[in-house]
Amino acid sequence: MTTADRYAGFAVREARGVSPVYERLSLAVSRDEEILGLLDTLPEAKRQPNLLFGVVRLLGGPVEEPDAFHDHVVEHWAAIAAEIRVRATQTNEAGRCALLLPLLAHLPQPLALLEVGTSGGLCLYPDRYSYRYGEHTIGGGEPVLDCELAGREPPVGIPHVVWRGGLDLNPLDVTDPADVAWLDALIWPEHAHRRARLRAAAAIAAADPPLLVRGDLVDDLPALAAQAPADATLVVFHTSVLYQVAAARRHTFTEVVRGLPGHWIASEAPDVLRYEGLPEPPDASFHNVLALDGTPLAWTKGHGQAMTWFA
Structure with missing residues (x-):
């Protein structure tokens, strides 16, 4: 499965009907060659949507609008990638x-x-x-x-x-x-x-x-x-x-x-x-x-x- 497929699948199977924000954002990332290229520099296990979106939110970045998300991720990728590498999704629901x-x-x-x-x-x-x-x-x-x-x-x-x-x-x-x-x-x-x-x-x-x-x-x-x-x-x-x-x-x-x-x-x-x-x-x-x-x-x-x- 490619990273693009992972994000498109997350939008349709997990976020649809549950989180319009993440559905919209996941679909945008699935078509964003620049962000996909950055994600593909990470180990495969670290490319998942929940981890990326959670780290961006933790560091104060925007997730509501795909264009603002794109600009923020590209500008701050070094800090985002460093945080992703040391974290895992630990949703404690x-x-x-x-x-x-x-x-x-x-x-x-x-x-x-x-x-x-x-x-x-x-x-x-x-x-x-x-x-x-x-x-x-x-x-x-x-x-x-x-x-x-x-x-x-x-x-x-x-x-x-x-x-x-x-x-x-x-x-x-x-x-x-x-x-x-x-x-x-x-x-x-x-x-x-x-x-x-x-x-x-x-x-x-x-x-x-x-x-x-x-x-x-x-x-x-x-x-x-x-x-x-x-x-x-x-x-x-x-x-x-x-x-x-x-x-x-x-x-x-x-x-x-x-x-x-x-x-x-x-x-x-x-x-x-x-x-x-x-x-x-x-x-x-x-x-x-x-x-x-x-x-x-x-x-x-x-x-x-x-x-x-x-x-």
């Missing part, structure tokens, strides 16, 4: 807990949660948030996470979590304003509700910090899992993480996680974790597949805004 809740609420309680690719750890607090599936509300805390749910009844309770651990190559600290600024920059421009959600979820994590470990998802996962209390059900989970991992390393990770006690929840793109016999997704927009212990269960939207069960 608490809304994804709404995708996890139907599974977490029905596993043997209490739970020990271990998130791979945890970023700042905001998805380690599914028991502290509230949820709204249509007219059905669960919990009484803030923020309230809205999710369109089709194909099954909403969960009826909140899980009991007794341990929280996260593993990341570069874990973020939600008490550090610079780290929170990066998380904010990764939120798409129009999504004020997600920005407010980030602040509320970060306050919860800062008040009761999880155990966040800097490490590799293969080499360091068993040691962290061994720290979970033996009298709790271990749940290793990840959402929209493995696309940043080489295919061979993904395969090794799945072998390691299957060998751990407890359960494994994944929400990843179907070309990242492949399953046989998947039904057609509910529409042409981008979807992940929610799976428990390797069994696919539902199509999910990337920020936790919708899920469609087929199992």
Whole structure:
């Protein structure tokens, strides 16, 4: 896939109907030979739209108008490229807990949660948030996470979590304003509700910090899992993480996680974790597949805004 194809595909499959600003900008970049040439000087993994747009926003650049974006990127490319090289997309969307809740609420309680690719750890607090599936509300805390749910009844309770651990190559600290600024920059421009959600979820994590470990998802996962209390059900989970991992390393990770006690929840793109016999997704927009212990269960939207069960 060329860089132009990547940006055109992002506009159509991920941004359309979700972020008009990023749809317009991605299409413009896909036709901008000068910016495409600059992007192609970066390692392939560093050319993704969310990373470029997030870094430009972090550094105070414009993303609303393609012409202004082009001029800014060309003029400030040295600083932008340097920042891209040391960063990764670490979108820490608490809304994804709404995708996890139907599974977490029905596993043997209490739970020990271990998130791979945890970023700042905001998805380690599914028991502290509230949820709204249509007219059905669960919990009484803030923020309230809205999710369109089709194909099954909403969960009826909140899980009991007794341990929280996260593993990341570069874990973020939600008490550090610079780290929170990066998380904010990764939120798409129009999504004020997600920005407010980030602040509320970060306050919860800062008040009761999880155990966040800097490490590799293969080499360091068993040691962290061994720290979970033996009298709790271990749940290793990840959402929209493995696309940043080489295919061979993904395969090794799945072998390691299957060998751990407890359960494994994944929400990843179907070309990242492949399953046989998947039904057609509910529409042409981008979807992940929610799976428990390797069994696919539902199509999910990337920020936790919708899920469609087929199992």
